[in-house]
Amino acid sequence: MTQSPQALCHALIDAAKRAGADAVDTMVATGSSLSIEVREGKLEQAERSEGIDLGLRVFVGQRQAQVSSSDSRAETLTTMAERAVAMAREAPEDPHVGLASADQLAQDWDIDALELYDPSPEPAPQTLQEDALQAEAACAAIPGISQVQGAAAGYGQQSFHLATSNGFSGGYQRSGRSLSCTGIAGTGAGMERDHDGDSRTFQADLRSAADIGRTAGERAVARLDARRPKTGSYPVLFDERVSSSLIGHLLAAANGAAIARGSSWLQGALGEQILPKGLSLIEDPHRPRISGSRPFDGEGLPTQRRAIIDQGLLTGWTLDLASARKLGLQSTGNAARGVGSVPAPANWNVTLTQGEQSRDDLIAAMGTGLLVTSLIGSTINPNTGDYSRGASGYWVENGLIAYPVNECTIAGNLRDMLARILSANDARPHLSRVVPSLLVEGMTLAGS
Structure with a gap:
């Protein structure tokens, strides 16, 4: 070039x-x-x-x-x-x-303030290999691990530029460093696996390989001897590892393209109570060192901090130019695009209000129910919000984790579920979606 x-x-x-x-x-x-x-x-x-x-x-x-x-x-x-x-x-x-x-x-815009690019040299292949080997060794050292499925390390850097015939021209660079590991415990039909990983803009922020490998191993061993839980209506605690998926369904329903098509369970809900009072969902595309940060959107409009949910109330839709025009509104600066695709509305960094209780506090408060750490597949009706997903995790009895569970299905309606969530205080602040563990009362659980 x-x-x-x-x-x-x-x-x-x-x-x-x-x-x-x-x-x-x-x-x-x-x-x-x-x-x-x-x-x-x-x-x-x-x-x-x-x-x-x-x-x-x-x-x-x-x-x-x-x-x-x-x-x-x-x-x-x-x-x-x-x-x-x-x-x-x-x-x-x-x-x-x-x-x-x-x-x-x-x-x-001040691109330097966003810190999207790590100026340190690209890691050598040998350095990445050593990190991956260290994660694999830490995982293999956990008692009960039968094998390590694999460990991987990676680095990437990109430069983007957007220009329009009516005067816009802007660009920036991104970098990313990642490390992951997957451990397997047990053998045959009793085999269980789990993983851990980290991805950061700056190499210096990446968690240690030993910590990632050890956590992957401990998670896999903890899943051994899983059972199917009881069928019934129980509280379900979505672990912080998977809770952002619930907020993802909310964001999809508040997407202007879905609203313009008339295919959203939030249709007509503007200004209504969607989350419990006291919970807000804030979008901030200007957080430093975060993958979802950007100074302008895919149509050259400035990005902005906004409250998608303010004290539980839905304040507006996520809009690009086309969806805004269809709805007679103004773009929110949320146009995302690939090089080969036209713009479409998408969210940047979002943060859900954290609660005052820890995850352990919520486990103790739920009495008997399910702690979900993994979700498999999904059946989400975009028009009604009916929700059904395969899940695995841990059964809770008398406020304590009793045993691992798998092969179960959890079901409910997203509008009802979100209206009664209770948030913990364990969200990871470096993620693009900062969402803590979320407790939902009274979900339908299909197990044994």
């Missing part, structure tokens, strides 16, 4: 305008990644990739088309532009598509 992502974006805009486009936006992403996997003390797989991806969206009147390529040669840019314009001319008209107006575009 001889041109920068910024130069390529503007070259694509020029080519599209020459081809007959009325308006254009472009995105160029470059990056590299390195991943190492080990098994039984030996290197299992090493993979490195480097690449560039170019995306071009053109508008001809109220018709749009999107094309992408991984070839940055000048003749390819011309071909992309010509094909995109030809496609747009054949596309159906959509009164809601189009670029942002100039006064909506982000004007300035």
Whole structure:
């Protein structure tokens, strides 16, 4: 690649305008990644990739088309532009598509304050392998571990640039470092597995390999001799490892695209009580060193801190330009996009209000019920909010963990479940979704 992502974006805009486009936006992403996997003390797989991806969206009147390529040669840019314009001319008209107006575009931002890129050198393959081996050894050392399925370490860095034909041009870099391990306890039909891992923007923030491997091993051993729980109606405590999935269902229902389609169980619920009073769900795309942070969205609009739920009340939808226009509203700066896809609404970093009690306090308070640490599959009705998922975890009796359980199903209705959640105080602050363990009273449990 001889041109920068910024130069390529503007070259694509020029080519599209020459081809007959009325308006254009472009995105160029470059990056590299390195991943190492080990098994039984030996290197299992090493993979490195480097690449560039170019995306071009053109508008001809109220018709749009999107094309992408991984070839940055000048003749390819011309071909992309010509094909995109030809496609747009054949596309159906959509009164809601189009670029942002100039006064909506982000004007300035402090990318350094977000700390999205670790300037330290890329780790050598040997360093990643040593970390993975250390995690594997720590897992294997836990009594009861029969084998370590594998351990992996990785590093990646990306550069993004977005430009539009009406004046927006901006970009930034990201980096990421990860480490994971999966342990297996028992043998045959009694085999159980569990894992642990960490992913951070800065290498210095990553948990130690020994801690990750040890935790993976301890979790796997704790699942041995699992039983099926009793069928009935019981309180269910969603462990912090899986509780963010409940909030994910809420975010999906508050997505402007779902609202515009009329396919959301939150349809018509604006301003209503969704969570218990005292709980708020705050979106903040400006948290430093967090994967969901960004200075502007996929349409060049400034991102903003906002309360999706304020003291239990639903305050608004998550909107990009198209969904906002369909609903007669303003974009919330939540357009997400890939190089090869048109924008769609998505959430950035969200934080749910934490409670005053620990997870252990909630276990003690629930009496008899289920602590869920893993969820399998899902059946979620987007229109009604009816919820059913396979689950495993631990049975609680008299406020104490009694034994591991698996092969059960938990069911309820999301609107009812969320209205009566009780939050613990154990959320991990470095995640993009900061959600503590959540206790839901009276769910239907199907077991033995």
